[in-house]
Amino acid sequence: MSNFIPEEIVTRILTRVPAKSLIRFRCVSKSWKSLISSPDFISLHTREAFLSKPTIPDDRMLVRCYSKPQRTELYSVHHDNEDFTVASEVKIDFPFRRLAQFYFRIVGFCNGLLCLSEDIFGYRNLIMLWNPSIRRKMILPVPRAVFENLGTYMFVVGFGYDVKNNDFKVVRIAYDQSRRGYKLPPIVEVFALGVGDWREIDVDLAQNWVIENFWTQAFVNGKVHWVAYRLNEEKENLIMVFDLSNEVFEELLLPDALAVECPINMCTSVCEDSIAVLNYDKRVGTGSCSIWLMTVYGDVKSWSKMYTVALEGELGKILSFRKDGNILLTASDGELYSYDPDPRLQEIKYIGILGTKDSFFVGRYTESLALLIEGEEELEGLPNAADSGSSEDGNGGEDCEVEKIELWKQSILVGFLKALLLAQ
DSSP, rough: OSSSSOOOHHHHHTTTTHHHHHHHTTTTTHHHHHHSSSSSHHHHHHHHHHOOOOSOOOOEEEEEETTTTTEEEEEEEESSSSTOOTTTTTOOOOOOGGGGGSOOEEEEEEEEEEEOOOOSSOOOOEEEEEEEETTTTEEEOOOOHHHHHHEEEEEEEEEEEEEETEEEEEEEEEEETTEEEOOOOOOEEETTTTTEEEEEOOOGGGGGEEEEEEEEOETTTTTEEEEEESSSSSOHHHOOOOOOETTTEEEEOOOOOHHOOOGEEEEEEEEEEEEEEEEEEEEESSOOOEEEEESSTOOOOEEEEEEEOOOOEEEEEEEEOOOTTTTEEEEHHHHHHHOOOOOTTOOEEEEEEOOOGGGEEEEEOOOOOHHHTTSSOOOOOOOOOOOOOTTTTHHHHHTTEEEEEEEEHEEEEHHHHHHHHOOO
């Protein structure tokens, strides 16, 4: 390892080195390659990346959108500064465009790992983990609760890092459907990267709570959070929580003003290491959104309405919160903006990125060695954005209709849920 520095010290130093640099460092010597590629070192590095609080925090943000002209998902990394400048040292090519119709749902981005699910535009059983910084991926085995076994059903996917067991986990909640609605309780399966397969777990979901699949998750404090509603005579909403370490469900109460709101129009988000709830005026044709923050995580008495974003029918969706307090959002035309919610200013600035409004995802960018051993190399030879060619071939005509299909899907889901709630 080194004639001058003890191996333990070298290991400790290397656990603080960025993942992409470590991939290059494997060429230094056989001993370094053996160390960096070992499961123990990858585990240490992953845990260090998740728990460390650097003096100068990494301000980079990952942005994903779907480009109609290039007919592919586009990924870019930006510094969270005034001009949202591109982090030129990071280039992410998306090699999986043939695996999804239009684009994947990004379930979550945690500790350098993306969880992608091909469920937005139809029934498919494709869930994939992808580490873009080291170009490794894993396609998860097919879960047990699928259409072939259940018939018509709805499912929700959550993703995050289990710090207690030092493992990445995917949780999948499947609701069997009948003419009267959802059959409860749902089937809950957990995929742990360290195990490599799904396993069904026994759950205690009281009060007939349901989570819908078009709501986003928020991963905070080792737990996945969704908005949920109760299927009975009393209309009530709350936040359903899944603890990835203990694999149990918990509940967090919403403020009274949100507990009786239409659940179709709400979703969770991450803000200041706590939970925020976005309450839109309506799901389709959004004009405004009220943002509520749990200022002290876990304290339901600390809910506070921060502000309301109003764009007079032009709002797409709220994406993320910036370090200066501004908000990243899309407009209805698919343009990405930075919005200053200060009531005295309420300024809006175009970022310079265009996609379809529902395809955008923004998250804090991190890197890790996750999937270095378990994953496979990205497929080579798939066309990227620059090589996508003419839009006259393949499904070019379909791509021109992607936003209409997005709207149609949303309208169908909203209509079904409204009918389900009225029937209770």
